[in-house]
Amino acid sequence: MFTLLDILLRRIVLRGSLKLIDADGIAHGYGDGGPPRVSVRLADRRLERQLVRDPPLALGEAYMHGRLQMVDGGIYDFLELILSNLESEPLPSWTKSFNAARYLLRRLRQFNPSGRARRNVAHHYDIDGAIYDLFLDSDRQYSCGYFTEGADLEEAQLAKKRHLAAKLAIEPGQRVLDIGSGWGGLGLYLAKAAHCDVTGVTLSSEQLKVSRERAAKEGLNRAVHFEFKDYRKVEGRFDRIVSVGMFEHVGVNHYGAYFRKLRNLLSDDGVALIHTIGRAEPPTATNPFIAKYIFPGGYIPALSEMVASIERSGLVITDLEILRLHYAETLRAWRERFVANWDKAAAIQDETFCRMWEFYLAASETAFRYQKLVVFQVQLAKRIKTLPITRDYMYKAERGFLEHEGAERPRMAGE
Numbered sequence: 001m002f003t004l005l006d007i008l009l010r011r012i013v014l015r016g017s018l019k020l021i022d023a024d025g026i027a028h029g030y031g032d033g034g035p036p037r038v039s040v041r042l043a044d045r046r047l048e049r050q051l052v053r054d055p056p057l058a059l060g061e062a063y064m065h066g067r068l069q070m071v072d073g074g075i076y077d078f079l080e081l082i083l084s085n086l087e088s089e090p091l092p093s094w095t096k097s098f099n100a101a102r103y104l105l106r107r108l109r110q111f112n113p114s115g116r117a118r119r120n121v122a123h124h125y126d127i128d129g130a131i132y133d134l135f136l137d138s139d140r141q142y143s144c145g146y147f148t149e150g151a152d153l154e155e156a157q158l159a160k161k162r163h164l165a166a167k168l169a170i171e172p173g174q175r176v177l178d179i180g181s182g183w184g185g186l187g188l189y190l191a192k193a194a195h196c197d198v199t200g201v202t203l204s205s206e207q208l209k210v211s212r213e214r215a216a217k218e219g220l221n222r223a224v225h226f227e228f229k230d231y232r233k234v235e236g237r238f239d240r241i242v243s244v245g246m247f248e249h250v251g252v253n254h255y256g257a258y259f260r261k262l263r264n265l266l267s268d269d270g271v272a273l274i275h276t277i278g279r280a281e282p283p284t285a286t287n288p289f290i291a292k293y294i295f296p297g298g299y300i301p302a303l304s305e306m307v308a309s310i311e312r313s314g315l316v317i318t319d320l321e322i323l324r325l326h327y328a329e330t331l332r333a334w335r336e337r338f339v340a341n342w343d344k345a346a347a348i349q350d351e352t353f354c355r356m357w358e359f360y361l362a363a364s365e366t367a368f369r370y371q372k373l374v375v376f377q378v379q380l381a382k383r384i385k386t387l388p389i390t391r392d393y394m395y396k397a398e399r400g401f402l403e404h405e406g407a408e409r410p411r412m413a414g415e
Contacts, residue, residue, distance in 0.1 A: 002045070002048035002049055002052065004049075004052045005048045005049075005051055005052050006028065008052060009028075009030045010030060012030075012082060012085050012086060013030035013031045013081065013082070013085055014031065014032065014085055015031060015032055015034070015084070015085055016031045016032070016034060016035060016036045016037070016038070016081045016084075016085070017029070017030070017031040017032070017033055017034060017035070017036070017037040017038070018030040018031055018037075018038050018039075018040070018078075018081060019037075019038070019039040019040075019071075019072070020039075020040055020041075020042065021039070021040070021041040021042065021071065022042055022045075022048065023042050023043065023044050023045045023047070023048070024045075031081075036073070036077060036080070036081055037072060037073070038070075038072060038073040038077050038078050038081050039070075039071035039072035039073065040068060040069065040070055040071060040078055041068075041069040041070075041071055042062075042067070042068060042069075043062075043066070043067040043068070043069060044067060047062050047067050047068065050062070054288065056287050056288050056289055057288040057289050057292070059289075060289030060293070060356075060359050060360075060363065061289065063075055063355055063359050064293075064352060064355045064356040064359060065352065065355075066352075066355070074339075074362075075355075075358060075359055075362050076335065076362040076365065076366070079362055079363055079366045080366050080369070080370075083366045083367070083369070083370040083371060084369075084370055086370065086371075087370050127206075127349075128348050128349070129206055129210065130348055131345060131348055131349065131357075132183075134337065134338055134341040134344055134345055135334045135335075135337040135338040135341065135361075136334065136337075137153050137154045137157045138154060139157060139158075139161075139183075139185040140182065140183040140185060140210075141157040141160065141161070141182075141185055141186075142182055142183075142245060143160070143182075143244050143245035143275065143330075144160065144245075144275075144277075144323060144326050144327040144330050144375045145157045145159065145160050145326060145329070145330045145333075146159040146160040146162075146163045146323070146326060147159075147326050147329045147330075152333070153330070153333040153334075153337075156326075156329070156330065156333075158405065161185070161186055161189045161190075162193075162398055162401045162402060162405070163377075163398065164186065164242060164244065164273060164275065164377075165189065165190055165193055165194055165397065165401055166393075166394045166395070166397035166398040166401065167273050167319065167377065167379055167394055168190075168194075168240045168242060168271055168273055169240075169271055169387060169393060169394075169397065170190065170194040170196050170239075170240055171196075171239070172194065172195040172196065173195065173196065173197070174194075174196045174197070174239035174240055175196070175197050175199070175236075175237070175238045175239050175240070176190055176194075176196045176197065176198045176199070176238060176239065176240040176241070176242065177198075177199050177200075177201070177234065177238040177240070177241045177242070177265060178190075178198055178199065178200040178201070178241075178242050178243070178244075179201055179231045179234075179241065179242070179243040179246055180201070180202060180231075180243055180244065180245060180246025180249070181200025181201060181202050181207070181211060181226060182202065182204075182207055182211075182244075182245070183207050183210045183211055183214070184200060184207075184210065184211030184212075184214050184215060184224070184226060185214075186242065186244060187200040187211070187224050187226070188214060188215065188218060188220060188224055190242075191220050191223040191224045192218075192220070192404075193401050193404050193405070194401075196223075196239075196240070197223055197224075198223065198224045198225070199224075199225050199226075199227065199234075199238070200224065200225070200226045200227070201226075201227050201228075201229040201230070201231055201234060202226065202227075202228065202229075203228065203229075203230060205228060208226055208227075208228050211226040212226050231243075231246075231258075231261065232257070232261060234261075234265060236265070237265065237266070237267045237270075238265050238266060238267065238270060239266075239267050239269075239270050239271075240270060240271050240272070240273075241262055241265060241266060241270065241271075241272040241273070242272070242273045242275075243272075243273070243274050243275065243276075244275040245275065245276070245277075246276075247274055247275075247276035247301070247306075248276055248277055248295070248298050248299060248300060248301075249295070249297060249298055250299075251297065251299065252283075252299050252301065252305060255301075255305065255306065255308075255309035256309045256312060256313065258309070259309050259310050259312075259313035259315055259380075260313045260314075262313070262315065262380065263313050263314055263315050263382065266381075266382055268382055268383065269381075269382075269383065269386050270381065270382060270386075271318075271379065271380070271381050271386060271387065272315070272379070272380040272381070273377065273378070273379050273380070274306075274376070274377070274378045274380070275375065275376070275377050276301065276306075276375065276376050276378075277300050277327065277373060277374075277375055277376075278300060278301055278302065278303055278306070278322075278373070278374055278375065278376040279300050279301070279302050279372055279373055279374070280303075280322070280372040280373075280374050281302065281372045282302055282304070283301070283302045283304070283305055286298055286299050286300065287363070287367070289359070289360075289363065290360065290363075290364075293356055293360070294356075294360050300373065303376060306376070306378065310378075310380065314382070315380045315381065315382065316380065316381050316382070316383070316384050317378060317379070317380060318379045318380065318381045318384070318386065318387050319377075319378075319379035319387075319391070320376065320377070320378055320379070321376075321377040322374050322375070322376060322377075323374060323375040323376075323377065324374050325368065325369065326375060327364075327368045327373070327374075327375055328365050328368035328369045331361055331364050331365035331368065332365055334361055335358065335361040335362055335365060338357060338358060338361060339358060342354055345357070
């Protein structure tokens, strides 16, 4: 086996057990012999060198194309074994040259004019929508849920919408802008629970179609309007602005323009709420596998990058919450659902797609568990006096939305 790969694995895998079968069929052991125990097979010698040169990209591509084969355990088990060890023993510096180069080039790759933004969104969100039904909740919430003890995915996603609505402090009849409105679930929830008028904008034609169908089916066409539009083209004034899972697609070069646009769209007493994946460490490059196959143009910000642009925009941060591990639990549920529906997904796409998607979900979950990824919920206003100075109003609003949900839910027999 390639000597550098052997050295690398001996340095990384100190706890647990990894058996690696090389291209010549020779087994190599790493770790302390204890659990967890994972076995993998490398299909060719070229892969050994690729794993040393560029581990994040080579690993994902190898699994996707069947060159990295799981013998004992699944790809999540393998990634968890590696990343849990890397928590205390980071990769040696000589393995990080590719990532350093990507970081230096990030601003070029993050150039995101309207045309490129549309293409990037279509790459991920305009695939056959049936795929998403195989792993998302019934409302197609494609962002971090809000988990309380014992909650399942459906409950966590409903709690997330309730949590966001409470932070917006919406009054009946107010105008709300939903930037990156997805399949419409949050906008429809806000219209029903908070009795407001919602405008949702998206760059996905597939999501727009579904959103409009849902609004019509629920009789909310007058209260909720979905449009195919770049946020940069939106005009008018809004009392509230919410954006969930969209800031990751803005592009680091465009943060200043993004927050200035929010300020221009907000009424004088307006409130904005940004829900985004973030990193609890200094800025770095996007995972190359995710950038190439899943979210082209995507970027996970450090809080320092966001705050600098917010301060220059003239907006005030009125509340900040950091959700830890909630996305790990969300991704666990998505991954388990997807794997349970593997045959259905393969019938819609193919086996290569399924391995790519499983790797995406597994790698993302382990990143939230072991690599300092979190979720930021950043509340913004033009005026420091716009909102109450304690969070009591949020808790009260959440209780009210919970009661509203209970009143709307059809009673089951025997209740």
